[in-house]
Amino acid sequence: MSDLEELLRTDLRDAADTLPADLDVDELLDQGHRLRRARTGRRSLAAVAAAVVVSLAGWAGLAHRTTTGVPDPASTPTMANTVSFFTFDSEPGNVQGLPYASVTATAADGTLTLTARKRKTDPPVQLASVPLNPAVATGTPISPRLSLWVIPGQVDWVNVETKDPSIASYFPRHGFISSVGVTVVVTTAEREQKSKDWVDGAIWRATDGTLHSSAGTTVDTAVLSLSDTTLTVYRDPGLKVVSFFDAKEGQGFTSMRDDHPARYVVKTQIAREMGADGWEQFAVGILSDGARDPRVTTSAKNAEVVTGTLQPGGAVVFLARNRSAAEPKGGLITKVTYIDADGQTRSYRP
Structure with missing residues (x-):
């Protein structure tokens, strides 16, 4: 028997005269144990930040690297401000003609924020912050060289359709943000376009093999x-x-x-x-x-x-x-x- 159990039993017996005669001291002690475990669990959960970090392929199609945060517990709690983000990186030798060394899409509190670094050593600069609707495919023109699409669910292939079919090369990259259940598609054009509204829409293949269009x-x-x-x-x-x-x-x-x-x-x-x-x-x-x-x-x-x-x-x-x-x-x-x-x-x- 632990010192804490002995102390609880002594205190309860001393107070027995003020309690009903049919009170079960052992049951009350068990309740105390449960409350202590609950408090300990709450303190442990408060110390855990849920984050998923994935570094995808370079703009020119390098193999992706994955870094994962703290593993999920057996029963995952609901966290109020779970943050997930994807960083689309360029590597040395593969950035010629592209506007950024990296672009990061971050989902938090109902919005998707896009930041970029001109060079890897530069501080990030915010490009856009848009409302996040996980149920509807949504496109956001960012610049004459950069376009953002958010697609409901997970996809295994996506094609971005440009307004001008004779456009120079463009590079769509996509990644799944599991915390909000959307796929983020970031597309860069090889050279400056006539306006920032240079992407018409997207067609994608869902994980069940069906094809879908942003046109509905x-x-x-x-x-x-x-x-x-x-x-x-x-x-x-x-x-x-x-x-x-x-x-x-x-x-x-x-x-x-x-x-x-x-x-x-x-x-x-x-x-x-x-x-x-x-x-x-x-x-x-x-x-x-x-x-x-x-x-x-x-x-x-x-x-x-x-x-x-x-x-x-x-x-x-x-x-x-x-x-x-x-x-x-x-x-x-x-x-x-x-x-x-x-x-x-x-x-x-x-």
Whole structure:
């Protein structure tokens, strides 16, 4: 028996004459133990600050580093001012042409604050502080080179759509702030734009595999299987863009405006360098509503062509891919023949 227990028992017995005859001294002592443990627990919790710190990849796509604060207890208490933040860092040798060495997004007390450092040794400067609504995708123009988007929930891929499709290179980076349940997307342009309102919106893939648009429209998708990979083609009628992404690599490809007449069935043709593996060239086309049976002629004899159907819209989509050792010249698709909704044979040359 501890000295404290002995002292409690003695004090209680001395006061027994003033208490009811049926009082259980042991039960009262147990209550004292519980109160003492509760006070100790409250003091312990008051000393714990919940914070999540994640250093993401450099602007040019370096591997991310993660630093985590105090581990969550078995039963996590609700903290009034839990703060979470992401710092998007640049590393030496990867900052040329970019406006900041680092940008930090901090969520606290219903607001999201964006700060930046011109150089890593500089003190942070506040760029913006905006209301935080975890239920709605919200974009905030920051400058002619920097844009901020906040997306509800966690995403595994995001593509930022710019107002000018001929814009110079831009670098979207995103990170999940678990304390408020939103994904923060910070995008920098390689060079100054005409105004700070240079981003049109965003399209993202949630962790359940569904695609969403900041315009609130339904994104049509089709999963197309090539010989060694699977690509997802999508069309968003709200932002009026067509593109595709590789879920295995976790990356998207350059999107194109889908604002031409429906007879322009080839929507995008791009090429990318694969290092020692040479070049890879893609082309995506979508037939007009009700059209069918596309026959695709390509400039490369060994190109793969696959077809599918966009859901839920129902339009027929096709994708062509070719690999080569040398950089390709010209487009991959040279002609498309198909049957339109009226049963007439149509031909299109990009």
